[in-house]
Amino acid sequence: MREELSERQERMLACIREWIAEHGEAPTVREIGRRVGLSSPSSALYQLRQLADRGLITRTDARTRAYRLR
Secondary structure, X not given: OOOOOOHHHHHHHHHHHHHHHHHOOOOOXXXXXXXXXXXXXHHXXXXXXXXXXXXXXXXXXXXXOOEEEO
């Protein structure tokens, strides 16, 4: 059974979807953090890793805009 996502994680997924729809590419970690109200990029990165561990997003490589929805 998959655990439910936190409200912040839901907002992060929505942010990524909306950003890709608006800009045609994924947002940076800082852009995601700003949109969901996180002051630290490391906090955003932690949440992104949690989403990746659940298989909801992937990181394609070491580029700045490397996160993709699954």
